[in-house]
Amino acid sequence: MQLQFLGTGAGVPAKHRNVTSIALKRMNKQGAVWLFDCGEATQQQILYTTIKPRRIEKIFISHLHGDHIYGLPGLLGSRSFQGGTEPLTVYGPKGIEQFVQTTLQVSATYVKYELNVVEIEDGTIIEEDDCTIEVRKLDHGIDSFGYRVKEKDRPGELQVEKLRDLGIPPGPVYQQLKMKRVVECEGKTLNGEDFLGEDKKGLIVTILGDTRLCQSAFELADGADVLIHEATFEQNSEEMAYEYFHSTTSQAALVAKKAGVKELWLTHISSRYTLEDADRLEKEARAIFPNSHVAYDLLETVISSVNEKS
Amino acid sequence: MQLQFLGTGAGVPAKHRNVTSIALKRMNKQGAVWLFDCGEATQQQILYTTIKPRRIEKIFISHLHGDHIYGLPGLLGSRSFQGGTEPLTVYGPKGIEQFVQTTLQVSATYVKYELNVVEIEDGTIIEEDDCTIEVRKLDHGIDSFGYRVKEKDRPGELQVEKLRDLGIPPGPVYQQLKMKRVVECEGKTLNGEDFLGEDKKGLIVTILGDTRLCQSAFELADGADVLIHEATFEQNSEEMAYEYFHSTTSQAALVAKKAGVKELWLTHISSRYTLEDADRLEKEARAIFPNSHVAYDLLETVISSVNEKS
Ligand SMILES: [Zn+2]
Numbered sequence: 001m002q003l004q005f006l007g008t009g010a011g012v013p014a015k016h017r018n019v020t021s022i023a024l025k026r027m028n029k030q031g032a033v034w035l036f037d038c039g040e041a042t043q044q045q046i047l048y049t050t051i052k053p054r055r056i057e058k059i060f061i062s063h064l065h066g067d068h069i070y071g072l073p074g075l076l077g078s079r080s081f082q083g084g085t086e087p088l089t090v091y092g093p094k095g096i097e098q099f100v101q102t103t104l105q106v107s108a109t110y111v112k113y114e115l116n117v118v119e120i121e122d123g124t125i126i127e128e129d130d131c132t133i134e135v136r137k138l139d140h141g142i143d144s145f146g147y148r149v150k151e152k153d154r155p156g157e158l159q160v161e162k163l164r165d166l167g168i169p170p171g172p173v174y175q176q177l178k179m180k181r182v183v184e185c186e187g188k189t190l191n192g193e194d195f196l197g198e199d200k201k202g203l204i205v206t207i208l209g210d211t212r213l214c215q216s217a218f219e220l221a222d223g224a225d226v227l228i229h230e231a232t233f234e235q236n237s238e239e240m241a242y243e244y245f246h247s248t249t250s251q252a253a254l255v256a257k258k259a260g261v262k263e264l265w266l267t268h269i270s271s272r273y274t275l276e277d278a279d280r281l282e283k284e285a286r287a288i289f290p291n292s293h294v295a296y297d298l299l300e301t302v303i304s305s306v307n308e309k310s
Numbered sequence: 311m312q313l314q315f316l317g318t319g320a321g322v323p324a325k326h327r328n329v330t331s332i333a334l335k336r337m338n339k340q341g342a343v344w345l346f347d348c349g350e351a352t353q354q355q356i357l358y359t360t361i362k363p364r365r366i367e368k369i370f371i372s373h374l375h376g377d378h379i380y381g382l383p384g385l386l387g388s389r390s391f392q393g394g395t396e397p398l399t400v401y402g403p404k405g406i407e408q409f410v411q412t413t414l415q416v417s418a419t420y421v422k423y424e425l426n427v428v429e430i431e432d433g434t435i436i437e438e439d440d441c442t443i444e445v446r447k448l449d450h451g452i453d454s455f456g457y458r459v460k461e462k463d464r465p466g467e468l469q470v471e472k473l474r475d476l477g478i479p480p481g482p483v484y485q486q487l488k489m490k491r492v493v494e495c496e497g498k499t500l501n502g503e504d505f506l507g508e509d510k511k512g513l514i515v516t517i518l519g520d521t522r523l524c525q526s527a528f529e530l531a532d533g534a535d536v537l538i539h540e541a542t543f544e545q546n547s548e549e550m551a552y553e554y555f556h557s558t559t560s561q562a563a564l565v566a567k568k569a570g571v572k573e574l575w576l577t578h579i580s581s582r583y584t585l586e587d588a589d590r591l592e593k594e595a596r597a598i599f600p601n602s603h604v605a606y607d608l609l610e611t612v613i614s615s616v617n618e619k620s
């Protein structure tokens with residue numbers, strides 16, 4: 001999977017940081033793209049990427065604040081205008097359906113694809129062949145969800161050499177073994193488990209909406225390959241962060257550390273901080289969790305498991 | 311007055327043209343700015359201008375298509391966030407109130423200024439000390455309004471030399487004469503009318519929403535100093551323009567010519583045309599109305615009456 005940050009700012013747009021949106025490129029057969037949040041001008045940011053709006057299959061909204069949803073109607077409309085015909089589903093807190101319906105209806109926007117809107121509650125909201133998504137409420141004054149995307153583990157490679165050494169010729173039996181079945185062949189009893197490499201661990205990506213430091217964050221981030229956490233304020237502004245239901249750089253790093261994640265990306269940076277401040281913010285987080293990074297608009301990063309990396 | 315085009319594209323944003331918004335800077339004491347339409351990312355475009363959101367006093371929406379309104383909730387919210395406390399009024403077709411209310415309500419956006427929304431019908435919608443605004447429906451499938459902004463004429467300068475020659479000393483009588491009153495002074499009967507230069511003609515600016523070539527356009531543009539007319543398509547695409555309720559470059563120029571305006575600005579240019587195509591589009595219009603210009607994003611232009619120019 002790959003991540004691309006489309007907007008990394010908080011509240012109001014700045015020249016150097018647009019309001020929030022994150023693209024998760026599944027890198028599967030369909031080339032599916034999932035968006036997390038869709039602040040105003042997300043479709044304009046997409047013009048500077050290789051993302052095709054028609055490839056966007058799902059949009060997950062963390063919470064209903066304007067800096068996370070005002071780009072939704074425009075993107076939904078343009079996706080149709082630009083020839084998108086595949087279904088699209090928007091997930092979000094209660095209220096998202098009214099927002100989508102009213103904005104499209106008032107503007108006489110009729111999309112030419114199947115548009116579904118799903119209002120979510122804590123729990124598993126997606127259970128697909130290759131991945132699951134679990135959500136949980138955070139602490140942001142209004143309902144704000146964190147998403148934990150977990151790819152399913154895939155069986156390891158079939159150890160063909162080992163089978164050849166035993167004199168088992170290639171054929172349908174190989175397929176059976178790949179599915180971990182026990183089969184009889186050439187007078188031998190073979191267990192698939194014995195001829196498969198280690199399972200390929202599915203990646204875990206946790207993307208949290210705006211939040212104070214809270215328990216759900218630790219749970220959603222547990223053992224994730226990548227955690228994306230808001231860091232609206234710097235380390236010293238903990239009181240302000242609390243007052244406005246946001247987090248600091250250090251609090252985000254603490255979650256990453258305690259949850260045992262592999263990599264932390266900080267986003268939703270207040271417009272009070274310049275691009276030059278990013279180094280300082282990054283250092284604050286790294287003091288607690290070394291593999292911390294401050295995102296910037298349009299940044300792309302590949303998510304790979306530790307085995308793949310080594 | 312000054313005009314600044316914040317977005318000059320049609321339907322969907324392109325890198326080189328954002329969707330529609332136009333700022334009219336009144337250049338009066340308050341430094342008031344009025345917006346006409348507010349497509350998505352208008353507040354982002356404003357970051358590249360000297361316009362302060364708190365100075366925006368009125369926003370006029372021509373019609374409810376997404377490319378003209380999706381930037382409204384973000385701008386209204388940010389204006390409050392950035393300290394705007396003066397009242398603001400949004401004018402637009404029936405439906406604009408539901409759009410504003412729902413988007414702000416769903417997103418829990420509470421602005422800290424008095425926000426009024428006025429749903430308009432054909433007629434005079436504003437009658438202020440220094441100007442009036444008249445609107446009329448155009449021809450765009452859904453209700454789309456054209457706006458005619460007319461500054462009131464101001465009395466000419468008091469001809470002080472002439473008064474001095476007659477031995478009339480400066481004093482309260484000068485104020486009376488400025489107001490065109492008849493006064494007795496130094497044994498003489500003086501009529502203000504005789505001591506004032508020519509009236510300063512109030513400027514007329516006509517800004518039309520999306521439309522086919524239609525009669526209302528001619529009436530709203532009659533004798534205007536500046537006409538802003540959509541030109542979604544080139545000259546040869548008249549059929550397509552008709553089908554989609556839009557105008558061509560030549561149709562816009564025809565309105566300018568027949569209405570006897572002084573200057574024509576073309577905007578709402580389809581994203582199919584590159585910035586390089588603008589020259590060609592401009593030439594098409596100039597063949598019919600020589601003082602035609604194709605707008606581009608962030609362009610500023612001063613509106614002055616012919617007398618002031620000469
Ligand atoms: Zn936010």
Ligand SMILES: [Zn+2]
Binds near residue numbers: 321378
């Ligand atoms: Zn339009």
